Amino acid sequence: MLFAYMFVDVMSPLQSLIETQRGWSPDAFGYYAGAEYILNVFGFLILAGIILDKMGVRFTGTLSASLMVAGACIKLYAISNLFQGTALELWLSSWWTSMPGSAKLAAFGFMIFGCGCEMAGITVSKAIAKWFEGKEMALAMGLEMAIARIGVFAIFSISPRLAEWISPQDPSVVPPVAFCTALLFIGLISFMVFTVMDKKLDAQLGAKALANDETAEEEFKLSDVANIFGSRLFWIIAMLCVLYYSAIFPFQRYAANMLQCNLGIDATTASDIFRWFPIGAAVLTPALGYFLDRKGKGATMLILGALLMIVCHLTFALVLPKYPTEWLAFSAIVLLGISFSLVPAALWPSVPKIMDKRFLGSAYSLIFWVQNIGLSLFPILIGVVLTASNPGVTDPMKYDYTNPMLLFASLGVLALIFGLWLKTLDAKKHYGLELPNISDDKEEKIFEEEGRTQE
Numbered sequence: 001m002l003f004a005y006m007f008v009d010v011m012s013p014l015q016s017l018i019e020t021q022r023g024w025s026p027d028a029f030g031y032y033a034g035a036e037y038i039l040n041v042f043g044f045l046i047l048a049g050i051i052l053d054k055m056g057v058r059f060t061g062t063l064s065a066s067l068m069v070a071g072a073c074i075k076l077y078a079i080s081n082l083f084q085g086t087a088l089e090l091w092l093s094s095w096w097t098s099m100p101g102s103a104k105l106a107a108f109g110f111m112i113f114g115c116g117c118e119m120a121g122i123t124v125s126k127a128i129a130k131w132f133e134g135k136e137m138a139l140a141m142g143l144e145m146a147i148a149r150i151g152v153f154a155i156f157s158i159s160p161r162l163a164e165w166i167s168p169q170d171p172s173v174v175p176p177v178a179f180c181t182a183l184l185f186i187g188l189i190s191f192m193v194f195t196v197m198d199k200k201l202d203a204q205l206g207a208k209a210l211a212n213d214e215t216a217e218e219e220f221k222l223s224d225v226a227n228i229f230g231s232r233l234f235w236i237i238a239m240l241c242v243l244y245y246s247a248i249f250p251f252q253r254y255a256a257n258m259l260q261c262n263l264g265i266d267a268t269t270a271s272d273i274f275r276w277f278p279i280g281a282a283v284l285t286p287a288l289g290y291f292l293d294r295k296g297k298g299a300t301m302l303i304l305g306a307l308l309m310i311v312c313h314l315t316f317a318l319v320l321p322k323y324p325t326e327w328l329a330f331s332a333i334v335l336l337g338i339s340f341s342l343v344p345a346a347l348w349p350s351v352p353k354i355m356d357k358r359f360l361g362s363a364y365s366l367i368f369w370v371q372n373i374g375l376s377l378f379p380i381l382i383g384v385v386l387t388a389s390n391p392g393v394t395d396p397m398k399y400d401y402t403n404p405m406l407l408f409a410s411l412g413v414l415a416l417i418f419g420l421w422l423k424t425l426d427a428k429k430h431y432g433l434e435l436p437n438i439s440d441d442k443e444e445k446i447f448e449e450e451g452r453t454q455e
């Protein structure tokens, strides 16, 4: 996942370079960036969940890593000199001319990569749920997410330097993309090593099940997908997820410019403030996972995370324009980082508590699917609101971000409502969302108590 998240953002700091080198306009860049989610939104993710539950973690993980490598290779070829002047490039450039042939083929590669990336995301979640059932599951998920956030932070720092590495006078987008493609190959090999370990775990679990005289797990059926869609709890979690993440990932794209416009600072200073957001989340998510494993309070963490997000986005919308100071922006970014630790740390480990093990893959994939719809639509909506709120503004340093930030804050309010609803339902129906994941202590205590009474 580290290498996948690095590949996702490898081109983000190189927008101006690809514009001068290959003629990608900001619009073309936007279409390319949105391509990551397209096939997922049009149903691939649903299929991915079914494949995961039918074929298992090992097959699906290998398939998803292979898709990521294939997509990355297509994108690398599209932006390389090798592709320039080929018959395919000339043909691709001959229609929808505002989107150069290289951008179209790169977007196609990114679509394939995006299928692999989200498929890998659900596979990893299911694999962690399997490996850490009744143990430090939230800590393991938190560490996995922390590593991914470090990847985002790292690639923002490495990518521009790699672009200048071979020829500082004539920077190119090829070395960073080639570097990340090579990392994805390493990721594929790592997953193959994991499949060997996972086979061993299955053998151990099988032996244990036989020893305990357990019957085989019930098989996944296609009708389970319909059952998930019919579950009110699924929809509450999915809505919370789409509303919360739509105010985070799309915000990430606009954050640096929003800070520049409010504070009148350059892009580097804005990035220097903003980078504390993924780093803060990387540090805190495993710590909160550790807390959740031992103390529980998952639903409360979701509510707190949504509340913090509302405070931060309202600060960016209403307070920062009036009191434009770097410390205020920095404080709000740090608070948002805390929020971005609370919600993911609590959300993903909650899914195995409310969904049956045999269709966990489909449950994750359907939540990702609903989330992907929001992630693909909200950047467009924010762009439209930003343009409509700034008629006649041509200087990109002079945008008024009040309305887009209020829109993000309102997503937080809706996420909060779903969080409160979830907590109320949990209190009534006892799904265990507020309970710790680790039951050993409890069992040991009961055992000790029983031992004492027997004595």
Ligand SMILES: C[C@H](NC(=O)[C@@H](N)CCCCN)C(=O)O
Pocket: 008, 118, 121, 145, 148, 245, 249, 344, 348, 368, 371
């Ligand atoms: C675990 C979770 N991942 C997701 O929500 C992914 N569906 C979306 C990743 C988007 C990266 N372009 C997370 O990262 O918290």
